[in-house]
Amino acid sequence: MCEHSQKVASELGYQAMQFNFVASSNEGAVRLWSKLGFETIGRLPRAFNHPKNGYVDALVMYKWLQKTSCAFIVSQITE
Template sequence: MTTLHIREARADDWEAVWPFFHDIVRQASTYGIDPDIDMAAAKTLWFDVPEKSYVALLDNQIAGTYYLKTNHAGPGRHVCNCGYMVSADARGQGLATQMCRHSQQIAKAMGYLAMQFNFVAASNIGAIRLWEKLGFAVQGRLPRAFQHPEYGLTDALVMYKWL
């Protein structure tokens, strides 16, 4: 039986996160992050800038991660933004579902009223299906905003959920 534990990330967790983060970003098919980002800049982006970053452990091995941050300051500070990544060998085990549920609980505890995903590639059907299952709705479509390596110019979606 596989055990799942999600906890706040520590700086020394980055060594375990970097290989799958790098693999996902290098594929350039789901995230609008420079595929050539180096390890230090990636750590800053994912672990240091967000208000909170978490790791998901399957049988005590880091298999996923997410960040949580304010989407916009000032009058928009009640809306947060999250990003999630799961290692290739841990996919299909419900890890993204559990991290998204966990992030919503944390967001509520931090006083956020809504969660927004700013740039979901329309070609990322699995993620869109999951976010909709978890109560997110498409609120906007950015035509040809994502350059997919296989499909070319692809729409990007803005997805939103009132918490």
């Protein structure tokens, strides 16, 4: 489903996808999104009160969808 949503988003012209709140304690979700090419670009300390683990960080995970690399785009902006 995630791969399909990335494909459709790209076809519709979206440049990237972002998940704003992935609990750091949800190792399965973090592993899945990472495997699908998402990177952790931000962390909200102690943002989620896990029922067993107490307060854990929430992650912001991001993926650039277009073929052009992010490094190329950043270099174009900073020149």
